[in-house]
Amino acid sequence: MRIVDCHVHVGKLDDASSLLRMMDANGVQRMLILSESERISAGKTLENMRALQKFASADRARLGMLAWINPTIPGAARLAERALTEMGYSGLKIIPDHWYAYEPRLEPFWEKMDALKASILFHTGTLYGFEDGSRFCHPEYLEKLVQYPNIRFAMAHVSWPWCEECLAVMGRMKAAVHYQKVGWQSYIDLTPGTPPHIRKQAIANALSFCGGADHIMWGTDSTTGGNLNYQKEILEGDRKIFAELGVDAAQQERMFSGTADEVFPARV
Ligand SMILES: [Zn+2]
Numbered sequence: 001m002r003i004v005d006c007h008v009h010v011g012k013l014d015d016a017s018s019l020l021r022m023m024d025a026n027g028v029q030r031m032l033i034l035s036e037s038e039r040i041s042a043g044k045t046l047e048n049m050r051a052l053q054k055f056a057s058a059d060r061a062r063l064g065m066l067a068w069i070n071p072t073i074p075g076a077a078r079l080a081e082r083a084l085t086e087m088g089y090s091g092l093k094i095i096p097d098h099w100y101a102y103e104p105r106l107e108p109f110w111e112k113m114d115a116l117k118a119s120i121l122f123h124t125g126t127l128y129g130f131e132d133g134s135r136f137c138h139p140e141y142l143e144k145l146v147q148y149p150n151i152r153f154a155m156a157h158v159s160w161p162w163c164e165e166c167l168a169v170m171g172r173m174k175a176a177v178h179y180q181k182v183g184w185q186s187y188i189d190l191t192p193g194t195p196p197h198i199r200k201q202a203i204a205n206a207l208s209f210c211g212g213a214d215h216i217m218w219g220t221d222s223t224t225g226g227n228l229n230y231q232k233e234i235l236e237g238d239r240k241i242f243a244e245l246g247v248d249a250a251q252q253e254r255m256f257s258g259t260a261d262e263v264f265p266a267r268v
Pocket residue numbers: 007009221
């Protein structure tokens with residue numbers, strides 16, 4: 001079964017061939033790696049994007065890239081455009097960092113992302129870091145994007161602890177399909193987040209509410225530069241959960257790789 005980890009952070013970017021070997025050992029074919037986070041500087045954002053681009057050039061089919069963008073940085077839209085149209089990035093990673101997605105000042109950015117048909121992985125849910133930043137990361141604020149129907153977006157961590165709110169946004173975005181001429185633009189990223197005591201129920205609820213696996217993708221929040229043991233641990237745990245829930249092979253493959261490959265395709 002093809003496995004794609006849709007959510008991997010940058011630790012060290014020194015040895016792509018050893019990373020590829022560790023992916024082989026875990027049975028993971030492709031990862032989407034997020035460029036290093038930068039909250040303030042456009043110059044540093046571009047530098048981070050270039051560093052990941054250089055690293056991922058070792059195998060562009062297997063080492064996918066998401067550009068870490070803070071939309072409130074002046075020039076952010078142009079940076080995102082360069083990532084998507086010139087640098088081989090498959091999409092963007094955004095954390096609502098002390099701003100709300102519905103703020104009017106962000107409308108020009110969303111407009112540009114709509115024109116680019118951008119795919120965006122949003123941090124949603126409690127945020128371990130960024131000072132007191134969690135409250136900006138409620139999935140409900142992403143309802144704003146219904147005004148930009150060409151943007152596809154995934155909500156990371158099933159928005160834990162707001163998993164129900166995450167499903168509500170999924171339902172709201174699905175309902176929009178009936179009056180807009182585009183597809184269902186929202187997705188769930190299963191990356192933990194969800195602690196063990198709730199994970200199985202959260203996955204079962206997501207599958208049930210979304211009517212199957214088509215809008216669900218799998219990821220781990222692993223980090224490059226380490227040993228990827230954490231990725232293996234999550235993979236084994238989730239395989240077990242999928243089996244216990246009776247998820248068939250086709251639905252498992254959709255979550256493990258099909259959805260991420262479709263929303264964040266390789267740009268070689
Ligand atoms: Zn993460």
